[in-house]
Amino acid sequence: MGSGGWHIEKRSKFGASESFKDGGDSEIICEGGSLSIVVLGASGDLAKKKIFPALLHLYRQGFLPPSEVHIFGYARSKITDEELRERIRGPFIQAKDAMPGDFETVSKFLQLIKYVSGFYDTEKGFRLLDEEISKVECGSSRRLFYLALPPSVYPSVCKMIKHCCMSKSDNGGWTRIVVEKPFGKDTDSAEKLSAQIGELFEESQVYRIDHYLGKELVQNLLVLRFANRFFVPLWNRDNIDNIQIVFREDFGTEGRGGYFDEYGIIRDIIQNHLLQVLCLVAMEKPISLKPEHIRDEKVKVLQSVLSIKDEEVVLGQYEGYTSDPTVPDDSNTPTFATVILRIHSERWEGVPFIIKAGKALNSRKAEIRVQFKDIPGDIFKCKKLGRNEFVIRLQPPEAMYMKFMVKQPGLEMATVQSELDLSYRQRYQGITIPEAYERLILDTIRGDQQHFVRRDELKAAWEIFTPLLHKIDGGQLSPIPYKQGSRGPAAADELLVNAGYVQTHGYIWIPPTL
Ligand SMILES: NC(=O)C1=CN([C@@H]2O[C@H](COP(=O)(O)OP(=O)(O)OC[C@H]3O[C@@H](n4cnc5c(N)ncnc54)[C@H](OP(=O)(O)O)[C@@H]3O)[C@@H](O)[C@H]2O)C=CC1
Numbered sequence: 317m318g319s320g321g322w323h324i325e326k327r328s329k330f331g332a333s334e335s336f337k338d339g340g341d342s343e344i345i346c347e348g349g350s351l352s353i354v355v356l357g358a359s360g361d362l363a364k365k366k367i368f369p370a371l372l373h374l375y376r377q378g379f380l381p382p383s384e385v386h387i388f389g390y391a392r393s394k395i396t397d398e399e400l401r402e403r404i405r406g407p408f409i410q411a412k413d414a415m416p417g418d419f420e421t422v423s424k425f426l427q428l429i430k431y432v433s434g435f436y437d438t439e440k441g442f443r444l445l446d447e448e449i450s451k452v453e454c455g456s457s458r459r460l461f462y463l464a465l466p467p468s469v470y471p472s473v474c475k476m477i478k479h480c481c482m483s484k485s486d487n488g489g490w491t492r493i494v495v496e497k498p499f500g501k502d503t504d505s506a507e508k509l510s511a512q513i514g515e516l517f518e519e520s521q522v523y524r525i526d527h528y529l530g531k532e533l534v535q536n537l538l539v540l541r542f543a544n545r546f547f548v549p550l551w552n553r554d555n556i557d558n559i560q561i562v563f564r565e566d567f568g569t570e571g572r573g574g575y576f577d578e579y580g581i582i583r584d585i586i587q588n589h590l591l592q593v594l595c596l597v598a599m600e601k602p603i604s605l606k607p608e609h610i611r612d613e614k615v616k617v618l619q620s621v622l623s624i625k626d627e628e629v630v631l632g633q634y635e636g637y638t639s640d641p642t643v644p645d646d647s648n649t650p651t652f653a654t655v656i657l658r659i660h661s662e663r664w665e666g667v668p669f670i671i672k673a674g675k676a677l678n679s680r681k682a683e684i685r686v687q688f689k690d691i692p693g694d695i696f697k698c699k700k701l702g703r704n705e706f707v708i709r710l711q712p713p714e715a716m717y718m719k720f721m722v723k724q725p726g727l728e729m730a731t732v733q734s735e736l737d738l739s740y741r742q743r744y745q746g747i748t749i750p751e752a753y754e755r756l757i758l759d760t761i762r763g764d765q766q767h768f769v770r771r772d773e774l775k776a777a778w779e780i781f782t783p784l785l786h787k788i789d790g791g792q793l794s795p796i797p798y799k800q801g802s803r804g805p806a807a808a809d810e811l812l813v814n815a816g817y818v819q820t821h822g823y824i825w826i827p828p829t830l
């Protein structure tokens with residue numbers, strides 16, 4: 317499962333108790349109190365694909381000791397504990413890289429899971445859930461509610477949790493809720509949702525998840541930027557010409573057409589995932605690594621983004637998108653967008669941040685590409701061969717490489733572009749790269765909000781895109797059709813060139829093989 321065949325190693329677990337045994341020991345020891353993880357929407361796609369697998373990964377590494385942890389699935393579907401367990405078990409059994417001992421571990425993990433059926437807007441089911449949790453709790457009670465649900469039910473679910481299911485213990489206990497994107501559709505709807513949740517829970521109890529913040533190379537950005545003398549003097553408008561933040565998928569909406577059509581690529585990918593990456597690339601150094609210090613700096617970046625100009629936007633829709641029966645024939649929803657963001661600050665004035673995301677393109681990758689300016693007074697005519705670039709490949713595979721000029725080995729004095737390559741699979745053999753959800757769920761258990769989106773951050777992010785989104789929703793801007801498996805609309809490449817990006821021809825980075 318997970319990171320394409322990488323090793324899973326046991327690491328030290330959270331909390332004080334050392335009573336973990338790798339098994340479904342039914343004895344309740346409770347030295348560290350109880351931790352109940354409730355997955356609401358347990359019958360759904362996200363729960364099956366991401367949340368339960370992440371919990372299993374944490375379990376096998378010893379982070380969810382069976383003496384303390386209980387997992388509950390909650391949804392309306394009338395299914396039994398065993399049926400839920402079978403749904404969860406399926407993907408593990410089929411996993412290519414499953415190892416012999418895994419099946420036993422999975423079975424033990426599944427025994428931690430109970431299912432409670434109930435509605436999202438009435439107390440009965442939540443009272444039953446509370447009873448089930450209370451039955452297994454002892455010592456301090458820590459309750460984590462993961463809302464793997466459509467956002468339309470967040471307000472009622474939060475109300476029910478608040479009325480029926482809060483942690484009963486003052487003794488080191490807590491109640492936390494994790495909410496999934498999309499948090500609203502524009503500034504007003506997001507603020508309304510935040511206000512509804514904010515009436516019930518403190519900001520410190522609310523974990524707005526953006527799974528890109530859990531990716532290894534996204535988490536590495538602060539270290540890269542602020543722990544390396546190399547980058548400190550270069551990371552500004554004096555040296556950097558343009559920065560691209562790119563997300564490409566080589567498949568379409570695949571059964572999620574109904575959801576996607578309501579949101580589109582800007583709300584699905586750009587306003588959240590890519591904007592979070594932009595914040596980490598562009599922010600100033602925080603006073604410390606405390607979550608609030610980091611999030612303060614991110615908010616400042618978002619608030620410094622200038623209004624998007626229509627002429628700096630290219631929208632696309634792949635041909636065949638509307639043949640999905642859940643998508644209207646006349647859909648105006650973009651499945652591709654290139655948008656140029658400009659940051660009004662001393663560091664970034666004049667540097668375009670080219671944000672690009674698309675579905676059904678010719679490749680799958682996510683990366684940050686920092687392109688440096690040309691060498692002044694170039695005696696080697698390097699410009700013709702390409703510029704220096706620093707590329708952070710978020711996936712797949714995880715890598716960082718610097719494209720730079722060297723002398724072509726041989727008798728002649730000729731230049732050629734080459735790279736310094738830090739490919740993670742090669743450099744960190746045998747080391748686990750955790751899945752984003754795994755890491756973020758662990759952060760939630762530990763109470764670390766650094767990698768979660770704060771309310772004011774969310775508002776500032778929506779403010780950047782709301783005017784553009786309203787123009788698209790109102791039909792004032794429309795997507796250009798593009799072929800599936802292509803680079804997207806040609807106009808997007810033209811926009812890139814107009815923004816100053818210079819493509820290197822005849823050079824391509826090839827991920828090294830082991
Ligand atoms: N799937 C994914 O890959 C990703 C999903 N997300 C977000 O995570 C959340 C959950 O996603 P996903 O699992 O795909 O969603 P699903 O559509 O699978 O819904 C999850 C569960 O919610 C219940 N549900 C569905 N529709 C409604 C409704 N209209 N009213 C009340 N309950 C409903 C169903 O359970 P039951 O009927 O049994 O109660 C369903 O099993 C969403 O906010 C989504 O945007 C975010 C990133 C990726």
Ligand SMILES: O=C1O[C@H](COP(=O)(O)O)[C@@H](O)[C@H](O)[C@H]1O
Nearest residue numbers: 527528565584585589682711752
């Ligand atoms: O949030 C979402 O992300 C996925 C892409 O996630 P990744 O971790 O595989 O890069 C995207 O497919 C989906 O449309 C979107 O809702």
